[in-house]
Amino acid sequence: MSLEVDQGEFFGLLGPNGAGKTTLINVIAGLARADAGTARVMGADVLADYRRARRMLGVVPQELVFDPFFSVRETLRLQSGYYGIRGNDGWIDEVMQHLDLTAKADVNMRALSGGMKRRVLVAQALVHKPPVIILDEPTAGVDVELRQGLWQFVRRLNRDGHTIVLTTHYLEEAEQHCNRIAMLKSGRIVALDSTRNLLGRLPGLELRLRLDRGELPEDFPARLVSRDGTRFVLKLDDCRRLEAALARLREAGLEVLEIELQPPDLEDVFMRLTGRGT
Amino acid sequence: MMVGLRTLFEKEVLRFAKVSVQTVAAPVLTAVLYLIVFAYALEGRAQAYPGVAYSAFLVPGLVMMSVLQNAFANSSSSLVQSKITGNIVFVLLPPISYLQFFCAYVLAAVVRGVLVGAGVLVATAWFVELRLAAPLWAVAFALVGAGLLGALGVLAGIISDKIDQLAAFQNFVIVPASFLSGVFYSIHSLPPLWLRLSHANPFFYMIDGFRYGFFGVSDFAPGASFAVVGASFIAVSLATLLLLKSGYKLRH
Numbered sequence: 001m002s003l004e005v006d007q008g009e010f011f012g013l014l015g016p017n018g019a020g021k022t023t024l025i026n027v028i029a030g031l032a033r034a035d036a037g038t039a040r041v042m043g044a045d046v047l048a049d050y051r052r053a054r055r056m057l058g059v060v061p062q063e064l065v066f067d068p069f070f071s072v073r074e075t076l077r078l079q080s081g082y083y084g085i086r087g088n089d090g091w092i093d094e095v096m097q098h099l100d101l102t103a104k105a106d107v108n109m110r111a112l113s114g115g116m117k118r119r120v121l122v123a124q125a126l127v128h129k130p131p132v133i134i135l136d137e138p139t140a141g142v143d144v145e146l147r148q149g150l151w152q153f154v155r156r157l158n159r160d161g162h163t164i165v166l167t168t169h170y171l172e173e174a175e176q177h178c179n180r181i182a183m184l185k186s187g188r189i190v191a192l193d194s195t196r197n198l199l200g201r202l203p204g205l206e207l208r209l210r211l212d213r214g215e216l217p218e219d220f221p222a223r224l225v226s227r228d229g230t231r232f233v234l235k236l237d238d239c240r241r242l243e244a245a246l247a248r249l250r251e252a253g254l255e256v257l258e259i260e261l262q263p264p265d266l267e268d269v270f271m272r273l274t275g276r277g278t
Numbered sequence: 279m280m281v282g283l284r285t286l287f288e289k290e291v292l293r294f295a296k297v298s299v300q301t302v303a304a305p306v307l308t309a310v311l312y313l314i315v316f317a318y319a320l321e322g323r324a325q326a327y328p329g330v331a332y333s334a335f336l337v338p339g340l341v342m343m344s345v346l347q348n349a350f351a352n353s354s355s356s357l358v359q360s361k362i363t364g365n366i367v368f369v370l371l372p373p374i375s376y377l378q379f380f381c382a383y384v385l386a387a388v389v390r391g392v393l394v395g396a397g398v399l400v401a402t403a404w405f406v407e408l409r410l411a412a413p414l415w416a417v418a419f420a421l422v423g424a425g426l427l428g429a430l431g432v433l434a435g436i437i438s439d440k441i442d443q444l445a446a447f448q449n450f451v452i453v454p455a456s457f458l459s460g461v462f463y464s465i466h467s468l469p470p471l472w473l474r475l476s477h478a479n480p481f482f483y484m485i486d487g488f489r490y491g492f493f494g495v496s497d498f499a500p501g502a503s504f505a506v507v508g509a510s511f512i513a514v515s516l517a518t519l520l521l522l523k524s525g526y527k528l529r530h
Contacts, residue, residue, distance in 0.1 A: 031370055032530050051373035059371055065364035069293050081285025082372035124368065 001189050003182055005165060007042070007131070010158050012174035012195070013167040014266075015184030016274055021167045022062060024184070025136050029059045041132055055083060058125035062136040062167075064117050066109040072096070072120055073105045076127055083128035095123045098153045100146075115146045122150065132163045139170060151177065175199075175266040183273050190273045198269050207234040207245070210258035217252035221245050230257075283378040286369060290386030294352055301390060305348055306397040309340045313402050316462060327464065327495050334406045335489075337399070338416070339461035342423065342488040344398045346481065349391030349424040350431040350452050353383040357435025358444045361527075370529065376522035380432060380515070387428025388421060395420055408492055415500050416491025419507065423484040426511040427452075433518045436527055455481045465497050480510045 001024075005011045013021050026032035028039050030046050030053070038045060044052035067075060073092065080088035096102045099119040104112060109120065118138070125133060135154065139147045155177065158164050168174055174181060174195070181198055183191040191198060207222055209232045216224065221244045222234035236242060242261070249256060294301040317333035327335060360366035369379065410416065430452075438444040459481035465473055476482045477498075487503035490496035496503070522528070 026530075029371055030529065031367065033525060051375075054371060054373040057371075061364075061367055063364050065367060067360075067365045067368065068363075069296050070289075074292075078285055078289050079368060079372070081288070082282050082369065082374055084281040084373070086281055128372075 001184075001187070003189060003192065005163060005180075007163055008158070008161055009180055010155075010164045010178050011166065012178030012181040013165060013184065014171065014174055014181055014270060015167075018186075019184040019274075020187040021184055022136060023187075025059065025134055025165075025167070028134065029057060030054060055128065056130055056132050058128065058130035058133045060121050060125045060133070060135045060138050062140065064114060064121070064141075066112075066117050066120065068108070068110045071106050071108050072101055072112070072123075075109060075120060076123055079124045080127045085128055088127060091129065092123075092127065095126050098156075099123055100149060115142050118142050119146065119150070122153075126157075131161070132165070133157065134165045136167050137169065138166070139168065139173065171266045171270055181266075183270060185274045191269070195266070199264060199266065201269055201272075204264065205236045205239060205242075206262040206264070207236050207242070208232070208258075208260040208262070209234065209256060211249070212255040212257060215254075217248050217254070220248055282372060282374045283382050286374060286379065286382035287385050290352070290356060290383060291389055293356060294386070294390050301348070301352070302394055302397060305344050305394045306401050309344045309398040310401050312340055313337065313405060317405070327493060330493055330495075331406065334408060335464075335493075336462065337402045337406050337408060338489040338492045339485050340402065341395045341398045342420065342485045343456045343459075343461045345391040345395035345420050345424050346427045346456055346484060347452060348394040349387040349427040350434070350448070352390040353387040353428045353431030354435040354438070354444055354448070355431075356386075357383065357432060358438050358441060361435070361439065362441070366528065376519065380429070380519055380522055383432050383435075384425055384428040384515075387431055388424040391424035391427065392420055395424075410492055411494030412491045412500070414491070415504075416488055418504065419484055419488040419491065419500075422504070422507050422511055423488065426480070426484070426507060426514060429511065429514045429518050433514060433521065436518070436521050439527070455479055456485075459485045460497065461485055480506060483507050 013024065015021050023032060027034045028041060028046060030050055033047075038047075040046065041053040042056045044056060046053045070078065073096075076092045076096070077088065080086070080092065093102070096105060099122060101116070101119050101123060104116060109117065112120065118141070122135075122138065133154075138150060138154075142150070151173070154164060166174065166178060178195055180194050181191070182189050183198075191201075193201075206225075211230050211232070214230045216232065220234075221241045222236045225233040225235055227233070234245075236245065246256070313333065313336055316336055320332050357366070360369070434444055434447045438447065458476065459479050460476065465476040465482060465486075468476060483498065483503035483506040486496045486498050487500045487507065490500040490503075
């Protein structure tokens with residue numbers, strides 16, 4: 001695969017399990033060696049110039065890992081030291097404050113909940129203020145409140161100029177935050193485009209109707225997807241067919257009791273491109 | 279560049295210091311128990327060197343055995359635990375070179391080994407009268423011996439994926455090699471075959487050389503012993519560094 005993420009982007013890496021997202025991240029982070037090819041972080045080769053590449057990079061790993069010997073503050077001080085930074089308490093305090101960790105600063109890692117441990121992982125990735133941040137499934141198993149707080153913080157980092165690369169199973173998160181998305185399947189890129197363009201790839205809208213009777217008129221200008229009594233799920237080729245569909249219902253003397261119109265979402269595109277949907 | 283090494287070293291020292299009852303006090307107690315049991319059973323019946331009481335002969339051997347076993351235990355168990363729990367990633371992501379990685383783990387292993395050895399020496403000094411004929415030799419053998427076992431611990435930690443693999447290495451290699459190295463006897467009291475086998479055991483040279491520092495008497499010339507220990511340290515270090523450089527079992 002060939003892939004370039006621009007500086008300052010909020011980039012999404014999507015794909016089913018086994019697509020190669022984490023392998024790709026591991027190659028970039030130096031945790032795995034690629035069989036062939038090269039990877040660079042801000043121009044620094046991850047093997048030949050690994051020191052510079054790793055200094056530029058902050059990675060939030062997918063697994064909820066921690067060192068049970070240390071408190072939150074000790075963990076963050078040690079992590080700073082690994083990046084060659086001493087006396088980093090000012091920034092550590094700031095990161096802890098943004099991630100709502102201040103009250104837990106002196107608590108041992110073992111005593112933290114899963115959500116709190118996830119926050120510490122994010123904090124560890126940020127101790128050296130890396131210009132590029134990779135978040136591998138950062139909200140897996142995280143409650144709604146933390147998820148909101150985390151996204152606010154990550155978006156702020158992005159606004160401040162940090163490049164964000166995100167993998168997530170929550171497609172609505174990718175849709176909401178990412179400017180550009182690569183969809184992976186079996187180690188290959190099946191789509192690489194802006195989120196807007198990807199969403200535009202699937203023409204049509206989903207029309208949900210509840211009628212007063214259980215029959216659609218003949219030659220109805222929308223394709224029937226499913227039906228449950230007087231409730232119909234239909235597919236419209238484009239927005240302009242909506243008026244024709246409503247007119248056809250009026251002509252047939254049918255009354256619309258409920259109506260809902262939905263544009264395609266990233267999940268539809270994802271399912272289509274990864275061959276999981278129809 | 280050195281901050282990364284220093285921090286990893288400090289982390290490794292903090293790791294065992296936080297559980298010092300288990301990592302320092304317990305091995306000191308074990309060594310004291312060895313001294314009490316063996317000295318009681320064999321005092322007066324065995325004499326390794328003329329004019330040296332058996333219990334006095336035993337102490338340097340027990341000190342050095344504790345140094346070596348604990349140096350090995352520190353680096354190997356830390357690495358295997360980090361691999362199993364996955365937190366090794368915190369050390370693999372930063373710009374720490376494989377040489378810094380090696381030095382930090384080995385130096386921390388030396389610190390624990392020497393600390394436990396000093397603890398055993400202090401605790402057993404109550405029971406026996408010791409002299410220090412050539413203290414610099416004792417210090418040199420303790421440091422290089424701990425370094426060798428610390429490096430061997432890194433090697434075993436890289437290769438082992440599970441605690442039981444490491445335990446097998448410890449129980450079937452480290453413990454027999456240290457027990458059969460002349461800690462409890464002078465190898466000159468052994469039959470010829472066992473004497474020759476003892477000469478193939480690097481632990482013998484470490485124990486014998488360390489003991490020379492106390493009594494000025496040894497089974498083998500201290501300079502030659504030191505050459506064997508130093509060469510072993512270099513060989514194990516090079517093998518470990520090669521594995522670290524290749525990323526074997528660490529960077530997949």
